[in-house]
Amino acid sequence: MQALSPSRRLRRTPFSDGVEAAGVSAYTVYNHMLLPTVFRSVEEDYRHLKDAVQVWDVACERQIELRGPDAGRLMQMLTPRDLRGMLPGQCYYVPIVDETGGMLNDPVAVKIAEDRWWISIADSDLLYWVKGIAYGYRLDVLVDEPDVSPLAVQGPKAEDLMAAVFGDAIRSVRFFRFGKFPFQGRDLVIARSGYSKQGGFEIYVEGGDIGMPLWHALFEAGAAMDVRAGCPNLIERVESGLLSYGNDMTDDNTPHECGLGKFCDTWTAIGCIGRDALLRVAKEGPVQQIRAISIDGPKVPICDRHWPLMANDKPVGRVSSAAWSPDFNTNVAIGMVRMTHWDPDTKLTVLTPEGQRDATVRESFWN
Amino acid sequence: MQALSPSRRLRRTPFSDGVEAAGVSAYTVYNHMLLPTVFRSVEEDYRHLKDAVQVWDVACERQIELRGPDAGRLMQMLTPRDLRGMLPGQCYYVPIVDETGGMLNDPVAVKIAEDRWWISIADSDLLYWVKGIAYGYRLDVLVDEPDVSPLAVQGPKAEDLMAAVFGDAIRSVRFFRFGKFPFQGRDLVIARSGYSKQGGFEIYVEGGDIGMPLWHALFEAGAAMDVRAGCPNLIERVESGLLSYGNDMTDDNTPHECGLGKFCDTWTAIGCIGRDALLRVAKEGPVQQIRAISIDGPKVPICDRHWPLMANDKPVGRVSSAAWSPDFNTNVAIGMVRMTHWDPDTKLTVLTPEGQRDATVRESFWN
Incomplete structure (x- = not known):
């Protein structure tokens, strides 16, 4: 290193x-x-x-604070999760999407009060998107890092x-x-x-x-x-299937591809910027999705780039995170797999920089 | 390390x-x-x-591409530099500011054609700001990373x-x-x-x-x-006085504080989002500004945090970048200094993690 x-x-x-x-x-x-x-x-x-x-x-x-009469409206513009029932004192995991439904971040929203929110962000400068939207829509809200x-x-x-x-x-x-x-x-x-x-x-x-x-x-x-x-x-x-923004998904991916469809109330999240695009995805379903993958053989190298997942010499996905698990005695991994090959127990081949390995799609993560 | x-x-x-x-x-x-x-x-x-x-x-x-009939309008919204005279084939260093005049990035804009620009960015996800503004204003422009x-x-x-x-x-x-x-x-x-x-x-x-x-x-x-x-x-x-976004300035700073006033045509940059705020700064001038600082004594440690600049035990600024220069046989540094102490040859004290040193404000950088 x-x-x-x-x-x-x-x-x-x-x-x-x-x-x-x-x-x-x-x-x-x-x-x-x-x-x-x-x-x-x-x-x-x-x-x-x-x-x-x-x-x-x-x-x-890092936190983004939204404060002011339009704080709640702005928060709902950012995410397809329906926030109407959320009370002060609650935290929601909220996929944040752009107008195409691509994920910009996957933070936790903390509702401090009706007119005050914190967004506890993953690895991207979400502040810039939120400030741009607030400015473009002339919202009555202060957006800053506390x-x-x-x-x-x-x-x-x-x-x-x-x-x-x-x-x-x-x-x-x-x-x-x-x-x-x-x-x-x-x-x-x-x-x-x-x-x-x-x-x-x-x-x-x-x-x-x-x-x-x-x-x-x-x-x-x-x-x-x-x-x-x-x-x-x-x-x-x-092991726990905790996704990492930038590793396992980027702005190329919709929440549905990331298995985050359960956090998308696309029909009722009125005002969400990506709603039009995601209604289409919610209806048709994604064509690729995050899966737990086990990789055979000894400890894999560090996964610092996508490893192609292959079936019959054709690419059907990629692994984005992987590690040797002492408790489960296998290499545990997170991958994006095309629908043709995402069923549990599907046998695949993964191309690591140190050679190819047998891999298996799993029903669920380990923890 | x-x-x-x-x-x-x-x-x-x-x-x-x-x-x-x-x-x-x-x-x-x-x-x-x-x-x-x-x-x-x-x-x-x-x-x-x-x-x-x-x-x-x-x-x-990383590049941001602006493409479409509103590309030029959007580019001018981002910066206080007047882009009217810029021709395809030219590159401009462009401070990018938010509505308060705070710097969001200091990239180079590359004008490929009248309706096509690349922005070659410093260290912040400027794409999110540009996408947010383009969406909020419903501009006819494609914003993406090529x-x-x-x-x-x-x-x-x-x-x-x-x-x-x-x-x-x-x-x-x-x-x-x-x-x-x-x-x-x-x-x-x-x-x-x-x-x-x-x-x-x-x-x-x-x-x-x-x-x-x-x-x-x-x-x-x-x-x-x-x-x-x-x-x-x-x-x-x-030595060359090349500023580094995130080191020497952040969104707390205006371009004028960074000595970038010469790239701000605030009167004529009609449409620039930060114009109102910067007109005020352009009129009154900044109260602190980037300066070349020489630091006495042997090689300084790595500058991984702000080092306070003191005069008579009072803080008057901070150093944000520093290194030993073999060619000039001194420690060269970049600092932000309050107007009361920014004149050339002003003697200051800098508090490094390894103790205090004598420092001097310089007229200009070394290269």
Whole structure:
């Protein structure tokens, strides 16, 4: 692996000092910010995430704040998910689409109040699209990035650790709901959510100055629980079928291709910019779709480009994420497969840079 | 330095195979793509850039294509530079601003034809802003990313190398103009431009499939000129006062603060979205501005965060880029300084992570 050259342009986070003291060994860049990818090793970090509890610097999930009388209208313009029933205190996973139905991002929308939303974004400058639409439509809404940095606590002991810092009331926060909890005199939005299937929370740290105090509080409270610094783990996320924008889908793909049709209420999401295009897709169905793929043989190399999926020497899709899974004793992968070959148990061949392998389409992901 | 974790999300370029074979030792991530930062060492790459000729993979300067009857109108909406006199065959450096006059990018606009433009972007997803504006205003224009990957040839011997591959006609291309030159049956847009002050060209490689054939052709033709793979060089760009979006300025800054007022024809750029805000700035002038700063003492550490600039223990600005310059025997830096302290020869103190240093505001950059 090559080194990553530091520069001001790759923004540090309020937690970077803690991440470095904890011995981060590799980064990726996400929304122009540093996102840790490895501490001890991907495999060791994986084991620990599934057994204990980790604190993740995910400040790179930069927020977009919508505020004002048109905030709700603008939010609905961005997504085909019907937001009418959404209440303050809820979080929704919302595919964001352009006028062709192509995905621009797949963030979590946090409804703070009727006229105030945060969008916790994946890796693209969604702020530019939202500002452009708000300006073009002359909406009465302020669109900006607030000083809010998410910090995730993930793993089976996450609830115990959070309760030790924020009190037992945190245990009653339901999945994809949030509550407000005090820390050093500030009320922080804390949601039960996160980019793993091991359970946990995301703390929307408002004000970078309390980033390191909170980091230290979590590590002090979690010492007996073997808390460690961690990060989204490649193996665990692929096992869990958690898609990664830019890896598994881009603006070329509709939500339906990504298996996100259940988040598209295309008939009722009146005002959604991509609605016309998606009505067509919803009616006819996609011709390719994301699938869980198992790949035979020993540990695959790092998947840093599309690997073609072949059937009878013809391309029928591509793998975009892959890793060796110690728990399932196979290579787990995420791929886009054409409808002719997407049925469970279909046997395919995948072309990796280190040669071809047998692969099988699965019914579902592993976790 | 930490490692950079490879993934599909950090897109490779048509030239990545060549870059790796040439022994790239560090990358940054730019527009979600790999951008080499170091081959042998920053110092050795610098010496070679100033003495010979280098081929740079700058495919990360991703293109936005505007095409259709409203292409020119949309282009003028994006920038305060007056585009009325611009002819096909010209390239303009164009600050791009939002409705508050904040800079969203500082790309080069390439006018291919009256109804067709390419925008060769710096590090932000400008495509999202342009698509949002085009959609919001219902403009008759297609906005998309074409399969065009810039490859730069930079250094004092760049013209000789380019002439060896494309013929002597290349020598008559003037600064920030382009011509079309054939390569393997395709006509490529080639401009005299680039992110150094050593002279050179940028080849807009249309079609990723001819990326490596062109790479090899340049290295074969340049063998006697000591051609090497290179990349934008931190030392040379700071000496030359070449700003870096995300490092030296962000959407917090107006073009005037960045010393780019000469590219703002705010009175006549009718239709520019940020015109109202910038008329105010143009009238009153900015209260802080980019300056060349020299920093005393031995080689400074890597500038991966803002370093405060102080006068009498009060903050008066910040340094955003810095490097040791072998040719000028000092640390060269780019900083934003308040008007109270921006006059040449003003003595300041800069707070680096390794302690404070004496610094001096300069009249101009070094190259």
